[in-house]
Amino acid sequence: MLVSAPCRLHFGLFHVPVDGLHHGPDGTPIRKYGGLGMMVRDQRINVSVAPDTGSGHEPLAPLDERANLIRSKLPGSPPVRISVSGPPEHVGLGVGTALAMSVGTVLGWDPYSDQLPRLLGRGNRSGIGIEGFRGGGFIVDDGKIGDELPIIRERIEVPADWHIVLIRPKIPGDWYGDRERMAFGRNRSPANALDTTRRLRVLADEQILPALKSQDFDAFSRGITLFNRIAGEPFAADQGGPYASPVIADLIDQLLAWGVLGAGQSSWGPTVFAFTKCQDEAHRLNSRLMHARNDLERPVITPADNRGYRVSTQ
Numbered sequence: 001m002l003v004s005a006p007c008r009l010h011f012g013l014f015h016v017p018v019d020g021l022h023h024g025p026d027g028t029p030i031r032k033y034g035g036l037g038m039m040v041r042d043q044r045i046n047v048s049v050a051p052d053t054g055s056g057h058e059p060l061a062p063l064d065e066r067a068n069l070i071r072s073k074l075p076g077s078p079p080v081r082i083s084v085s086g087p088p089e090h091v092g093l094g095v096g097t098a099l100a101m102s103v104g105t106v107l108g109w110d111p112y113s114d115q116l117p118r119l120l121g122r123g124n125r126s127g128i129g130i131e132g133f134r135g136g137g138f139i140v141d142d143g144k145i146g147d148e149l150p151i152i153r154e155r156i157e158v159p160a161d162w163h164i165v166l167i168r169p170k171i172p173g174d175w176y177g178d179r180e181r182m183a184f185g186r187n188r189s190p191a192n193a194l195d196t197t198r199r200l201r202v203l204a205d206e207q208i209l210p211a212l213k214s215q216d217f218d219a220f221s222r223g224i225t226l227f228n229r230i231a232g233e234p235f236a237a238d239q240g241g242p243y244a245s246p247v248i249a250d251l252i253d254q255l256l257a258w259g260v261l262g263a264g265q266s267s268w269g270p271t272v273f274a275f276t277k278c279q280d281e282a283h284r285l286n287s288r289l290m291h292a293r294n295d296l297e298r299p300v301i302t303p304a305d306n307r308g309y310r311v312s313t314q
Contacts, residue, residue: 001049035143038139161277165299200231
């Protein structure tokens with residue numbers, strides 16, 4: 001049995017929590033985190049199981065080792081051998097959630113039950129990877145209050161013609177663990193936090209989502225670029241700007257200078273996304289990148305994934 005799950009892009013959070021700030025000026029409870037994201041078809045986590053014969057003691061690859069750790073958190077898991085393929089963790093593609101949901105599903109757990117992500121510690125900040133695993137598409141995460149799982153407001157299908165070039169500079173993906181916790185724990189101005197949340201929600205509701213629903217590529221792309229940059233501002237003291245490194249910032253600036261309308265950093269990076277209207281345009285951008293720069297992994301050209309996970313018998 002094989003479970004194949006799309007990875008995700010994360011364009012930014014609606015609200016970064018601030019100590020002591022739990023209500024807006026009108027007394028409405030503030031929902032933590034939230035944000036916008038989208039699943040991509042051609043960066044995937046593939047998890048398969050086979051009978052465990054008990055033979056062989058070769059070292060496990062990092063994703064296989066992580067899959068076995070996930071299995072240990074699921075009561076009553078059968079003694080099978082788990083094999084995983086896909087992009088590495090900590091590159092901004094939501095590999096951890098895709099892997100956790102895939103392992104649970106391949107072991108017989110219901111992916112639509114909230115029990116699985118709770119057992120595996122997913123959804124602590126974002127619900128995009130969980131919802132995207134289940135159904136794909138562009139996802140609006142309204143955030144969470146307390147220990148509840150994030151509330152998904154909407155899932156929207158992305159036009160099939162639109163393509164994304166995924167570009168990863170040859171730099172380490174080291175924004176996780178203690179470094180990530182320190183960034184979230186930094187003292188922030190409550191007034192600035194409320195203003196950032198207001199700007200992001202207005203941008204999403206008045207430009208990005210209407211443009212996506214009407215298939216207005218230019219307005220959508222410009223909105224995503226701005227959303228991504230604003231969403232990075234609360235972390236400027238840790239990142240040195242709205243993006244996680246000068247290399248990422250330089251790459252995004254170059255893409256925008258070339259006329260790309262929708263470009264930014266997925267999650268903490270180092271993966272950078274660039275939206276194009278069609279596959280041919282994506283291939284032209286890819287060729288230009290390969291001729292202009294030698295500090296990149298080979299880019300991936302992909303449409304969005306509007307389906308979510310898939311199960312096959314191999």
